[in-house]
Structures are given as structure tokens and as C-alpha cells.
Amino acid sequence: MPILDVKRDKMIHAIRALALAALVAFAPVSQQPEPRPSAASDARTRDVYVSVLDSKDAPITGLAAADFSVKEDGAAREVLRAGPATAPLQLILLVDDSEAMTPALQPMREGLTKFVDKMQGHGEIGIVTVAERATSLVPSTTDANALKRGITRIFARSGAGAYMLDGIDEVSKGFQKRKAERPVIVALSMEGIEFSNLQYDNVLKTLAASGAALHVLSIGSPNRSMTDEWRNLNMVIAEGTKDSGGRRDQVLAISGIPEALLRVANELNNQYVVTYGRPERLVPPEKIQVTVSRPGVTVRARTKVSGK
Secondary structure (H helix, E strand, C coil): CCCCCCCCCHHHHHHHHHHHHHHHHCCCCCCCCCCCCHHHCCCCEEEEEEEEECCCCCECCCCCHHHEEEEECCEEECEEEEEECCCCEEEEEEECCCHHHHHHHHHHHHHHHHHHHHHCCCEEEEEEECECCCEEEEEEECCHHHHHHHHHCCCCCCCCCECHHHHHHHHHHHHHHHCCCCEEEEEEEECCCECCCCCHHHHHHHHHHHCCEEEEEEECCCCCCCCHHHHHHHHHHHHHHHHHCCCEEEECCHHHHHHHHHHHHHHHCCCEEEEEECCCCCCCCCEEEEEECCCCCEEEECCECCCC
């Protein structure tokens, strides 16, 4: 028996989607200064955020411009400068609170609370849940106490499936409307039941247009479902994380959720911003490749030029 009636009223869902996008787009803005990337004022330069990790998944610090190489569509670009990324983040935690989350409730709350503590001072955070429909639980804020109060209101919804793909799509649209400078989505997706009806290619286009980096923690043993809903979600997770420079982790044991979230926070807090020069051209580039001169490291950066 299905645990959720999938014959939703499309008109009601569309109205709810617009409401969520508005909440993300017009959420209270942090009072912290938000330096704009150089690309905003100079079409001949571009900034890209880069994570560099060692073999133990720990961030590598102290790199300089000479350590980075950038190519666009295979053509080398001049790296002008590189240093720690200090621009405030605009981050949305996308939480699967469907029935599948029931056994993971406590480690989920613990991990989210530790994540919020670790991210204090690095930008603003909002919380969106995705059971039954994408719902803004805490609008974007720099108030850690407000976020923690929101975390205590997260419960697994009995009989509910997830709309994670809808959540990614709607949050991306909100970032796009808001013209967020350093948007990030951190999604906690249970390996349960997915009910979104969106096509993966459309969601990937929306994600790319928003400029957001997508990080996904898939919790539990991988779901081998062959339904269209899972196929579309898996494609967005696989392609969206890679294209946007995000990380993708499979957290097999629910006890590993707090540690996995702390790894994401540690990576976000230790990124580089690399500025490179680019020639004027009528046709914009499609692909970007960022590498470093050190061997044996993991480099994560956007691989497709942002649509922003």
C-alpha cells in the first residue's frame, strides 16, 4: 500500500512552491558585510570557490595563486589571485523529515545542531523540510538560537514520503530571485520514498542558474528502486553535486550523521576563492576545470560555468 496519496492537487502544489521560493528569496538578510565577487563588476575576471582536501578528507590551507590552475573549455586561464573565501554564505539546510527519518531523528537533530554551531559567523542559514511538500521551517538567519529552536521542531512525519527534488528546485529558484552571491544547499536525504514528479534535467538547469553548490548526504543503504522518481533524484544528486562543486556522501549508519555534517561544515569554512582572467568572447564557456599542483589531493569546484 502506498504511504502517501500521490494524486496531489497540482494547483495547490504550485501555490505552495511559489510561497517557499518567496520565503527563500526574501528571507531576512544578515547584517554582515557581503563582498561581491570580482565577476560582478568585471566581465573579464571570474571567481570560483574551491575545496582542497587531503587523503583524510581534511581541508588543506595555505595555498596561493601559483598552486592553482584553471581551464575553460580546455583553454588555460591566468590565475590572478587565490585566498581563503571570506564572503558570507547563504545556506539552506534541506531536511528529509519523511517517515523514513524516524530512526534517525536524534542523530539528525544532534548533527544539525553541531553544524549550526560550526557555521556561526560564516553567513546565514535557513531550514527547509521536504516531507509531503517543501516547507520553510526557519527563514534564513544568522541567529543560531532561532535555528536550534527550529531543529527541535523537526519530527518524522508518519505516513509521509519525501519531495526532495521539489525542495532542491524551489530553493534554487529562491536563490536565483534573491541573487545570492554564495548560495549553498546542504541536503540530508533518507533512502526512503521519493514522490517528486520533476524531471532531472529541468532541476539541474534551475540549480545551475542559481549558482548554488549542492552538497548531499544520502542516509542509509542505497535505494535500488527503479521508479522514475528515484531515477530523477539520483541523477540530480550525481550530476548536481559534481557540476556545482559540492560533495556527495553515503552515510550508511545513522550514528554517522553528526560526523558527516561536521565534515561538510569544515569544508565550507575552509574554501578558497580563486580569481582568474578570461578573454571577451561572444559564446560563453560551458566547462571549467580547477586543479592544484599538489599530488594526492581532492579538489572540488564547479565544473560547469554558473548560469548566474
